[in-house]
Amino acid sequence: xxxxxxxxxxxxxxxxxxxxxxxxxxxxxxxxxxxxxxxxxxxxxxxxxxxxxxxxxxxxxxxxxxxxxxxxxxxxxxxxxxxxxxxxxxxxxxxxxxxxxxxxxxxxxxxxxxxxxxxxxxxxxxxxxxxxxxxxxxxxxxxxxxxxxxxxxxxxxxxxxxxxxxxxxxxxxxxxxxxxxxxxxxxxxxxxxxxxxxxxxxxxxxxxxxxxxxxxxxxxxxxxxxxxxxxxxxxxxxxxxxxxxxxxxxxxxxxxxxxxxxxxxxxxxxxxxxxxxxxxxxxxxxxxxxxxxxxxxxxxxxxxxxxxxxxxxxxxxxxxxxxxxxxxxxxxxxxxxxxxxxxxxxxxxxxxxxxxxxxxxxxxxxxxxxxxxxxxxxxxxxxxxxxxxxxxxxxxxxxxxxxxxxxxxxxxxxxxxxxxxxxxxxxxxxxxxxxxxx
Amino acid sequence: xxxxxxxxxxxxxxxxxxxxxxxxxxxxxxxxxxxxxxxxxxxxxxxxxxxxxxxxxxxxxxxxxxxxxxxxxxxxxxxxxxxxxxxxxxxxxxxxxxxxxxxxxxxxxxxxxxxxxxxxxxxxxxxxxxxxxxxxxxxxxxxxxxxxxxxxxxxxxxxxxxxxxxxxxxxxxxxxxxxxxxxxxxxxxxxxxxxxxxxxxxxxxxxxxxxxxxxxxxxxxxxxxxxxxxxxxxxxxxxxxxxxxxxxxxxxxxxxxxxxxxxxxxxxxxxxxxxxxxxxxxxxxxxxxxxxxxxxxxxxxxxxxxxxxxxxxxxxxxxxxxxxxxxxxxxxxxxxxxxxxxxxxxxxxxxxxxxxxxxxxxxxxxxxxxxxxxxxxxxxxxxxxxxxxxxxxxxxxxxxxxxxxxxxxxxxxxxxxxxxxxxxxxxxxxxxxxxxxxxxxxxxxxxxxxxxxxxxxxxxxxxxxxxxxxxxxxxxxxxxxxxxxxxxxxxxxxxxxxxxxxxxxxxxx
Numbered sequence: 025x026x027x028x029x030x031x032x033x034x035x036x037x038x039x040x041x042x043x044x045x046x047x048x049x050x051x052x053x054x055x056x057x058x059x060x061x062x063x064x065x066x067x068x069x070x071x072x073x074x075x076x077x078x079x080x081x082x083x084x085x086x087x088x089x090x091x092x093x094x095x096x097x098x099x100x101x102x103x104x105x106x107x108x109x110x111x112x113x114x115x116x117x118x119x120x121x122x123x124x125x126x127x128x129x130x131x132x133x134x135x136x137x138x139x140x141x142x143x144x145x146x147x148x149x150x151x152x153x154x155x156x157x158x159x160x161x162x163x164x165x166x167x168x169x170x171x172x173x174x175x176x177x178x179x180x181x182x183x184x185x186x187x188x189x190x191x192x193x194x195x196x197x198x199x200x201x202x203x204x205x206x207x208x209x210x211x212x213x214x215x216x217x218x219x220x221x222x223x224x225x226x227x228x229x230x231x232x233x234x235x236x237x238x239x240x241x242x243x244x245x246x247x248x249x250x251x252x253x254x255x256x257x258x259x260x261x262x263x264x265x266x267x268x269x270x271x272x273x274x275x276x277x278x279x280x281x282x283x284x285x286x287x288x289x290x291x292x293x294x295x296x297x298x299x300x301x302x303x304x305x306x307x308x309x310x311x312x313x314x315x316x317x318x319x320x321x322x323x324x325x326x327x328x329x330x331x332x333x334x335x336x337x338x339x340x341x342x343x344x345x346x347x348x349x350x351x352x353x354x355x356x357x358x359x360x361x362x363x364x365x366x367x368x369x370x371x372x373x374x375x376x377x378x379x380x381x382x383x384x385x386x387x388x389x390x391x392x393x394x395x396x397x398x399x400x401x402x403x404x405x406x407x408x409x410x411x412x413x414x415x416x417x418x419x420x421x422x423x424x425x426x427x428x429x430x431x432x433x434x435x436x437x438x439x440x441x442x443x444x445x446x447x448x449x450x451x452x453x454x455x456x457x458x459x460x461x462x
Numbered sequence: 463x464x465x466x467x468x469x470x471x472x473x474x475x476x477x478x479x480x481x482x483x484x485x486x487x488x489x490x491x492x493x494x495x496x497x498x499x500x501x502x503x504x505x506x507x508x509x510x511x512x513x514x515x516x517x518x519x520x521x522x523x524x525x526x527x528x529x530x531x532x533x534x535x536x537x538x539x540x541x542x543x544x545x546x547x548x549x550x551x552x553x554x555x556x557x558x559x560x561x562x563x564x565x566x567x568x569x570x571x572x573x574x575x576x577x578x579x580x581x582x583x584x585x586x587x588x589x590x591x592x593x594x595x596x597x598x599x600x601x602x603x604x605x606x607x608x609x610x611x612x613x614x615x616x617x618x619x620x621x622x623x624x625x626x627x628x629x630x631x632x633x634x635x636x637x638x639x640x641x642x643x644x645x646x647x648x649x650x651x652x653x654x655x656x657x658x659x660x661x662x663x664x665x666x667x668x669x670x671x672x673x674x675x676x677x678x679x680x681x682x683x684x685x686x687x688x689x690x691x692x693x694x695x696x697x698x699x700x701x702x703x704x705x706x707x708x709x710x711x712x713x714x715x716x717x718x719x720x721x722x723x724x725x726x727x728x729x730x731x732x733x734x735x736x737x738x739x740x741x742x743x744x745x746x747x748x749x750x751x752x753x754x755x756x757x758x759x760x761x762x763x764x765x766x767x768x769x770x771x772x773x774x775x776x777x778x779x780x781x782x783x784x785x786x787x788x789x790x791x792x793x794x795x796x797x798x799x800x801x802x803x804x805x806x807x808x809x810x811x812x813x814x815x816x817x818x819x820x821x822x823x824x825x826x827x828x829x830x831x832x833x834x835x836x837x838x839x840x841x842x843x844x845x846x847x848x849x850x851x852x853x854x855x856x857x858x859x860x861x862x863x864x865x866x867x868x869x870x871x872x873x874x875x876x877x878x879x880x881x882x883x884x885x886x887x888x889x890x891x892x893x894x895x896x897x898x899x900x901x902x903x904x905x906x907x908x909x910x911x912x913x914x915x916x917x918x919x920x921x922x923x924x925x926x927x928x929x930x931x932x933x934x935x936x937x938x939x940x941x942x943x944x945x946x947x948x949x950x951x952x953x954x955x956x957x958x959x960x961x962x963x964x965x966x967x968x969x970x971x
Binding site: 044046051141 | 486896932938
């Protein structure tokens with residue numbers, strides 16, 4: 025009797041709430057950022073990009089309403105489940121607002137001080153890398169072009185059908201038809217109608233017969249003309265033309281130098297690797313075209329691929345300058361031109377063969393720093409050392425030497441890491457936009 | 463058909479847990495037969511839509527409506543629900559039903575066939591009957607117009623965002639949402655949403671405004687006829703009475719009409735928010751009845767299907783399993799306790815009305831002389847569904863037996879005492895007190911603070927005065943109060959003061 029319909033909506037678009045979700049994230053941006061930074065502290069670097077649940081302070085996303093306060097005044101609560109109370113019994117009130125009545129427990133907007141929800145990978149990374157950048161990325165040039173942008177460049181007579189410019193084509197066709205006086209369909213129809221009328225006559229007069237002959241001849245002439253003046257000629261056809269034009273790009277290379285010598289324990293190596301993983305993730309995400317060169321060193325240095333850099337184990341003595349020399353070699357071989365923005369990140373425990381630190385400083389001062397955009401040195405300490413070297417000026421040989429370089433070159437940064445939770449803040453400091461401006 | 467004749471004759475509608483649309487249709491027809499011919503329900507035409515869990519989450523976040531304007535608060539609900547669901551803290555609802563004509567029910571695709579039957583009976587007949595017949599819904603909401611209106615609201619707000627920027631629109635919506643509870647008429651019947659007329663009126667006004675807009679207007683001296691020549695086209699409210707009668711309980715309405723600083727599109731947004739608040743107002747007042755009605759109906763129908771041999775024992779057990787968990791009421795000292803379960807209370811009271819009609823006890827004859835033994839429980843229930851809201855329903859129908867079954871007791875809570883006092887339990891002396899107290903607990907007038915506009919000094923410094931009339935000395939939540947007042951000030955544009963009417967308690971700061 026009454027009509028009913030089942031409608032299958034399962035294939036309808038999902039994600040209707042996406043726009044609202046983005047509005048919410050925008051609204052709570054400051055709090056979410058805080059929460060992400062905080063939550064990243066205790067995470068493994070390789071997990072950084074994983075989906076993650078965070079909880080934020082509800083400030084800024086509160087929805088206040090006029091509601092009664094939890095206590096005060098006189099009220100009556102009715103609750104179920106009486107087992108042994110009789111009228112007149114007294115029950116001690118709970119200290120905080122979580123009343124025995126429980127009646128007001130869920131007024132909207134209340135009790136939401138910690139708001140929990142899940143952020144996706146992309147959202148996390150966007151937020152974490154939000155205000156980070158490679159400092160002093162300046163050498164923008166047009167040589168060694170790798171990217172092109174397609175631009176409109178007028179019209180051509182040849183091209184693929186998808187680029188056919190219909191308006192142009194029809195305009196040409198129309199002009200040509202007008203110029204060559206192509207008979208229109210109307211003209212022919214008119215003549216045909218006349219011929220038909222003449223032929224329909226019972227007993228045509230002489231004049232009529234002549235007329236018929238004339239009309240037939242005229243018709244033939246028109247048809248012939250129509251044939252050799254086509255409606256659409258290949259000559260008319262035009263295509264939109266596109267030209268590839270070069271786009272200015274900045275070329276940058278990041279040298280990652282890591283000490284894997286015997287003095288670096290498992291813990292130190294792990295910290296260094298975590299730092300480079302984060303750096304790697306950052307560059308991959310934000311600077312697609314940045315080349316990354318991985319160099320590891322003991323008493324000798326070698327360039328390795330990503331896999332080896334992060335996962336292989338190797339040990340030996342320590343000569344830091346070998347890494348710098350290896351880097352300079354690669355630099356001259358492959359990145360010698362003026363167009364490259366060169367970045368270096370170096371991680372070490374600060375111990376090197378005696379006398380080598382001075383050599384490092386010489387190399388830096390003479391060859392590296394003048395051409396380098398930014399040099400970040402991360403020293404990995406253990407926690408005890410971190411306490412001993414609380415002062416910036418004290419430290420192992422390499423640290424003290426590097427402090428000298430730091431004083432002379434503002435784009436030479438030094439930082440210390442002792443615990444996994446230091447990695448994110450240090451990374452943030454090294455690459456935050458403000459420090460880049462300095 | 464010829465194949466089925468070979469099989470032993472079976473009347474079963476389905477045996478599989480997996481459903482398909484022909485099965486759903488057969489089940490629907492069987493349910494409809496019971497609902498209309500046996501229970502004699504009166505329903506809007508049904509439109510039943512099958513959706514996925516993701517779409518259910520989408521629907522959740524916007525008050526369960528299929529259409530809604532965009533606002534970050536819906537995104538917030540979505541983010542929370544999604545997390546809860548994915549972590550397994552909460553299951554999704556089996557259905558959502560919308561008070562509209564035709565009545566739209568959403569069923570989840572994950573439901574088994576039995577669950578689809580249960581949900582169809584629950585939503586498409588139980589809730590549907592309640593929406594169509596309850597006096598609050600009949601008088602205060604417009605089932606015909608709501609979807610058109612929401613569509614209008616969505617487009618209008620999107621257009622405002624385009625013209626005036628996200629931030630400006632968000633500000634107004636934030637402020638309007640803060641006053642949503644104070645944006646309904648409680649006693650005066652609101653005007654119907656006039657859909658096309660409404661859209662047309664607004665569209666014309668906006669176009670007129672846009673055409674006539676000229677920056678020069680601002681520099682012209684004010685014309686004499688109009689003290690307040692804002693943007694040319696808003697003669698609508700100029701002509702309406704400038705000042706609604708005071709005091710006014712609908713603060714949003716008052717601000718929409720009288721605020722000295724709002725622009726026409728901002729007034730229209732306030733109007734949209736309060737119309738939506740008004741639409742949901744009856745649902746807030748009938749949670750127990752609405753769910754009780756739907757639960758009673760699905761319970762009756764599923765049993766009827768079983769008795770007719772249309773569903774098998776397996777389905778019946780599956781149904782009972784989910785039914786009993788829906789109507790489960792833990793005691794106050796149970797860790798699972800989170801207030802009175804409206805499904806449990808509503809279902810118990812309605813089942814009890816049936817019992818009173820068919821198998822009354824002496825006690826029932828004392829308490830409900832008109833109902834007891836009347837046998838016409840269908841009529842009795844339909845009358846209750848049509849003419850009551852939670853508060854009056856409990857006041858009228860809560861029987862001693864239900865009080866005993868729930869072991870209800872009343873606690874008296876005096877501000878300055880360190881203890882609650884048990885004031886009434888389920889005994890002869892206590893029944894009426896428990897009933898009164900429980901009914902009051904469902905009175906929105908008691909739950910929501912009573913705040914009114916009492917004065918607006920339009921000629922002087924334009925201070926808006928609000929008054930809180932405390933109920934039995936209960937103060938407002940102070941932190942929230944300050945925040946909401948900031949929103950009122952944004953909408954009013956000038957100073958706003960909220961006074962609490964003199965009460966013995968010193969909660970007035």
